[in-house]
Amino acid sequence: MTVQKGILKRKNLITLVGGILIVVAYGAKFGFSNMAIFEIALIIASVIGAAPIAIQAYQALKVRVVSIDVLVTMAVAGAFLIREFEESAIVTFLFLFGAYLEQRTLNKTRSAIKELTEMAPESALKMMENGEFEEVGVEEVEVGDRLLVKTGAKVPVDGTVLSGEGHINEASITGESIPVEKEAGTGVYAGTILENGTLQIVADRVGEDTTFGRIIELVEEAQDSKSEAERFIDKFSKYYTPAVLALAIIVWLFTRDLPLAITILVLGCPGALVIGVPVSNVAGIGNGARHGVLLKGSEVIHDFSRVDALVFDKTGTLTVGNPKVADESVYGSSSLDIRGYTASVEKESDHPLAKAVVEYLGDTARYAVEKTQVVKGGGIVAQVDGHQVAVGNAALMAQEKVVMSDEALADIARMEKSGDSLVLTAVDGKLHGLLGIRDQIRPRVKEDLKKLKKMGVKHLIVLSGDHQGTVDLVAKELGLTEAHGHMLPEDKSAYIEKLQAQGKIVAFVGDGVNDSPSLARADIGIAMGNGTDVAIETSDVVLMNSDFSRLPHALGLTKATARNMRQNILIAVGVVLTLLASLFLSEWMNMSIGMLVHEASILVVILNGMRLLNYRSTKPVQA
Structure with missing residues (x-):
């Protein structure tokens, strides 16, 4: 032998x-x-x-x-x-x-695997019991440990920045070479490189559980x-x-x-x-890994190359998933600081719409907020600067018997038709402010969808839990073939099954836990890389950094590989x-x-x- x-x-x-x-x-x-x-x-x-x-x-x-x-x-x-x-x-x-x-x-x-493996960090500067940082093997780092990352060093774990500022090259994770600014509270990934600055981070995931570790594992298995x-x-x-x-x-x-x-x-x-x-097969998967597309196996290549129907979740997939103020109207007396009142009250809430309002209003003057009353499903009523201020939706305004002008009613109808979520501000029983908030469509999505059509995808469908009107507006703007709102997770999965029964090869693109049944049901499940762990594990394809523009590359690559x-x-x-x-x-x-x-x-x-x-x-x- x-x-x-x-x-x-x-x-x-x-x-x-x-x-x-x-x-x-x-x-x-x-x-x-x-x-x-x-x-x-x-x-x-x-x-x-x-x-x-x-x-x-x-x-x-x-x-x-x-x-x-x-x-x-x-x-x-x-x-x-x-x-x-x-x-x-x-x-x-x-x-x-x-x-x-x-x-x-x-x-x-x-070589993609070799390059990834060589990028894996081997050591870390770990804070010891005496408060000093000592270099240890990365396998000795545990969740919760405090680590120091210096200029030029690799981030050893997935973690959160505790202190310091710097720019990190995240190309190993996202495929993008432009450094990303990091400060306290922001997340960092193992295998990325700190190009300047010094950071102290707390370890959230270590070893094979890091995003980088999962990428290597997925590509090796594929x-x-x-x-x-x-x-x-x-x-x-x-x-x-x-x-x-x-x-x-x-x-x-x-x-x-x-x-x-x-x-x-x-x-x-x-x-x-x-x-x-x-x-x-190996070359195709290697190319995908270098361009931020994880293809989980050659069977995925075979199925994905034949897809003729792409089904999308809306929020976080076609849209950014981060609502922004898109429209604003102010009514009545200019002596009232409506923007300041609105920002002060919304500061009391952690609702996503409230956060969007506070972000939009920025450095507006703040007032002391007293006698705060949170109305479930409606908004907030409080005393501000000697006035009774109500900030919330139309239902709250009706409950507070707020008087609205014809101009305001027309604006409300216009914004609702545009698919906006409304935040209304009433002072002493009269409507003085109106904000229209909507989730922004991802940049260049329309262009990417055109590429997908040119590659032979005949059916582009959006399924969402949002109101049908909002979903219709998104579909119209992007040129989708079908749009369905008021869809629960089980409804989405059932609709995919219906498409498959019609003989279509279906790929579903989503990012949340509620998308997992649809990702598993579809012939090809495609997860946005910044989505939940469950969605990523359930999927067949992962688009790193939630970059929608990688989808045409992924489909084109699988077609080229099958050919x-x-x-x-x-x-x-x-x-x-x-x-x-x-x-x-x-x-x-x-x-x-x-x-x-x-x-x-x-x-x-x-x-x-x-x-x-x-x-x-x-x-x-x-x-």
Whole structure:
């Protein structure tokens, strides 16, 4: 066993020595007409070259698999027996050299994993009991530990900034090279680099639980998974290789031409067929990882490439998920500081709409707020600057019997028609302020949706729990084909099932816990990377940093990868059929030429697959 391992470990050295011996052999023959050296060099090259191939064939037969190595071993042994040392030496060298090129190129396609792993932090500056920071291995850091990150250092964990300011390069997580400003209260990711400043952070997630750790795990699992095409190739090879062996035996029985039968064994090797699909899969997943798209397996590539219906959640997916004030109207006396009253009251609330109002009003003057009364589902009523102030929705205004002018009623109707959520401010029973708040549509989403249409997605559908009017407005602005509001999580899942029953291949894009049933139900679940852990774990594809613009790249990449797989299968099958046809229909085809073409075809499918590493999504579509 030790000898076998030693030989296999030195396979590349054996390939080099075999190549040198073949050069020496031909030098002796054509340079010195020394046939003895010519024959001896080729015999040695054949024997040492056949050793690792024969060992691999034996290992395959032990598990009842008739592999390519079995075919080549039998071909080389047959050539050796009929004293075709030239053929046997060249065949072994080409086979080993092809395996070397194959492994070298596959390692390049797996560079995304290597790059990610090398980016993983190895140490951290941890605060000890005496208050001093000491360098420890990252595996010694636990949740809750306080850590120091200096300029140029890698952030060791997912955490929250406690103190300090700086700019962090988050390219390893988001794919974006522009540094992001960090200050107290902001989150940081393991594997990112602090370009300037000094930060103290508290560890929220460590080790494999960090975002960076999950990315590595997901990509590794994806590259190791097998697609439908790969499983087909595995089954095909299982029966194809014995079939070639049987064909060679039948030819020998009928023709008694041993060289012909041996040549069939060499020409029938399905090497390019076996390697063509995996190299496309690995390169495609590697490209996605480098561009902020995590594809969880080659089966995902197969299904995603055929998607014809994309279903979107609205909030946090098509929209930013962060409501902003979009419209403002002020009525009545200018002597009242309506903006200051509104900001002061809304400061008392943690409702998302209240936060949007406070952010919008900014540095407006603040007043003391007294006798605060929170009206559930309505808003807040309080005493401000000697006035009775009510801030909330239309229901609260009706409850407080607030008087509204015709102008205000018209503005309310207009804002509601625009899909705005309303925040009204009444002072002493009269309406004085009106704010329209809406969730902003993500930048460039309309352009990205146009790209998706051009890629063959026929149905673009939004499902949301919001009012139908709001959903309709979003759909109209973005050019979606369908819009459905008032949808609970179970309604969304049921609607996806309905689409699937109609024969559509459905992908669902969402970001929240309530999206998890739909992500699981769809043929392809796509999670926004800043979404919940549940959504990310349930999904098949993750768009890092919740960047919607990565979606066209993801779809285009899967289509290109699936197309690349089909190309490699056609190349591989075409080469084998051409070689076998040439063997029977021409006189120039022989074992050495056949093996050379065979190894060249392996290199061709590998290089074809590697093109995916440079794939870029389509150019921007004009609005």
